[in-house]
Amino acid sequence: MKRITKLWPGGKPKAFTLSYDDGVEQDRRLVEIFNKYKLKATFNLNSGIQHEGSFWVDKGIMIRRMNPEGLEALYEGHEIAVHSLTHPVLPDLPRELARAEILEDKRNLEQKFGYLVTGMAYPYGAYNAATIGLLKACGLEYARTVNQHLKFNLPENPYEWHPTCHHNDPELMNLTEAFLADGSPSLSLFYVWGHSYEFDVQNNWERIEEFSQRISSRDEVWYATNIEIIHYLEACGKLRFSVDCNLVYNPSALAVWIMVDDTVVEVPPGSTLQMQ
Template sequence: MAAVYYCYPQGRHKALTMSYDDGRRADERLVGLFNKYGIKGTFHLNSGLLGEGDRITAEEVPVLYRGHEVSAHTRRHPTMARCPQEYIVEEIMEDRKTLEGLIRQPVRGMSYPNGSYTREIKSLLPHLGIEYARTVQSTGGFGLPEDWLEWPATCHHNRGLLEHTENFLGLHKRQYLYLMYVWGHSYEFDNDNNWELIEQFCEKAGGKEDIWYATNLELVHYMKACRGLIFSASRDFVFNPGAAAVWIEVDGTVVEVPGGQTVDLV
């Protein structure tokens, strides 16, 4: 019987995703860099703070973040572990409602403001329509998370970014699915006067044929689609009940499984 592995789109085995919080004015420069090098970002916004100080305004959101993901970060950035459940529900749902009204797309992910959450908060999120949540922890590794609602990054951009990038680019064992996940705040590049760091990263990591550049939510949805494939007991055919195509590797050969179709594997 065939050996079968899930792949990223077009049979790739490496993916890169970026995650930036708070929606500050420096996002304009960061988005420009991502667009230049074909990198996709997820931007976690506080809808109740839009337009305050140096934050992006509500009117700018749909245009600035086009081609990227707009994600929740709660309405006004509370430290949720200290908050009653009713307040947490309001902060997340009102954030979703406002952001969805701006971009006319479902908002299904978030990052924990101040990195604050509890087991009870995490268990609440699926009931609020949240499919993933990013923490402020970093692993230094390149694996997919065990729990989408407690999703650590590879690194913050100020913690060995270029070294991690070199390691990521050198990965070649196709029996693994690799993910490099970078997080931070765009205003930190202003504060630290190190825009050259993210520019070097984008130039080094962007435009690679063997890397899938994805938003956080695209990764979640794609991996759920992979897990949704229905294989015959002998793995000689597979049915994709979803609408989106999924790629697998069968005895070393990349196979596309279009949505709604059955594909023979022998």
């Protein structure tokens, strides 16, 4: 019997992704760091309050959302996702208002950025079963929570996608070393989230610079946005194997990589391969 293991694109065993909320001015510096190290992130925006008049103060630090002009260029190469129209606690709203918060933010972001927006981060991390039902009805494919698990697990439920850790978690660098040292052949995923303004509030921009440098440029790691992770896992799940596993069919539009015994095999989209 063959040993078959699913791999990330390019035959890589590990994947890394990031998620940052609120569309604040500090994103400019954060994007510059991510681009420097060729990292990919998902940025979750509130289109109904995406202007410089939306601001607050934390420990004497001014936190201001950016005006929408020029955001297409700023976030180029990264993913834009829903964070609701005005950042309310969604489970506290009537169903109709919660639906509008989700759907109108999606509509605005799609019109602004010119592509399908199908991901989300829950405002305040708050959600329930009804919220998840609304996301599905609005055409969203995943939603990130704030419930970290300090592991490198794949999402069991894309609508309750728990990250590995927040960037300020004291275990961040230990987790980084453990992730890079892990020699397991099974798929692993390191997911870090936060808010860019926290680096000003905590006065620790050097933390994300050091972390980005350490996690970047690894041949065994696929660097992806949240939606790229979701779409690839969907494609993996659609692979069909013959009873003896000598044939594999990929009905999806994405190439999928697998390990057959000790050989890395690419299964092109729409193809059937015979495996010796």
